[in-house]
Amino acid sequence: MRNDSTTTRSTRIAHVTEFAYRMRHHVLNMGEEQGQGYVGQALGAADILATVYGDQLRYRAADPDWDGRDRFLLSTGHYAIGLYAAxxxxxxxxxxxxxxxxxxxSRLPMSSMSTYTPGMEISGGSLGHGLTIAVGMALGLRHRRSTARVFNFLSDGELDEGSTWEAVLGAHHHGLSNLTAMVDINALQADGATAGILDIEPVHDKWSACGWYVQRVDGNDVGALVEAFDNAAAESVAQGRPSVILCDTRIGNGVTMLENREKAHFMRIDEPEWQICRDQLTATHHAKDA
Structure with missing residues (x-):
C-alpha cells in the first residue's frame, strides 16, 4: 500500500526489507513445487517489487479491480513467480x-496471464510490449482525470526491442508524468550476457536523451529504492515528464549458492538444495539485522 506521509523513512525501509524477505521465501517455496523456474530473476528483483507493493502502490487487496488503484504492469511475463510472491x-x-x-x-501459470490472476494487469509473453501498453494506459487515465499512476516493470533484455524505444519516445511526447518505469538490469538474457547480445550502454544517457527523468540505483538496496521512487513521484510531476529507475540487480540475491550459479536464466535446482537455499536466505537476512 502507498506509504503514509507520517511514516518515518527508517520504518518504511524496515517494512520493505521484511516484505522482500518474505517474498523471497515465497519464491523458493513456489519454485520447489516445480523444481525449476525463473527463480534467480525473482530473487534479484524482489527488493524492487517489495518497494512498489510494500511502499508505493495504491491498491485494495480485497478489490484488485478497484477503479482508483495504481496500475502495475509486468512486462516480463517470465518474472511472474516474483510478482505472485508480491x-x-x-x-x-x-x-x-x-x-x-x-x-x-492454477490461477498462477509460469508466465503471467491477466485473465487468470487477481492483480495481474496484463499478460506477459513476447518481450517489448509492456511499455507500449503502459503508455496507452497512462494516457487513458489522464484523459479520465484519474490520479492513478502506472508502474511498468521491464528487463534490460527488453531494451533490445525497438517497440520499447518507440514507447519511450511516445511517453515523453505526451508528457506522461503519471508513468514510472523500472528496468531490472541483471546483465543476463536467455542467450547469455546482455552486453554480448546487444550492448545497451550508456543506458542512462539514452533514456535521458529521450526526455525522461532518469535515476540509476543499486536494485538490491532498499533505502536507495525508496528514495528513488519518492524522487520519481515528486520530480516527474514537477517536470511534467515520465520517470525511469534503472535498477542494477544480482540474480539470486540473498541466496549465496544461486548468486554464482551458471546458466542462471532458467534454474534447475535439485531437491536437497531447496532447504539449503532457505537456510542461506534466512542467514543473509539476519546478518543484515546484526
Missing part, C-alpha cells in the same frame, strides 16, 4: 494458493 505478501492472492504455481488449473 501479490501474496500484499494479500491480493492467498499465501496457500502460491503453492499451486505452475500446476494444472
Amino acid at each position: 501479490l501474496g505478501q500484499a494479500g491480493i492472492v492467498a499465501i496457500d494458493e502460491l503453492l499451486t504455481y505452475g500446476s494444472d488449473d
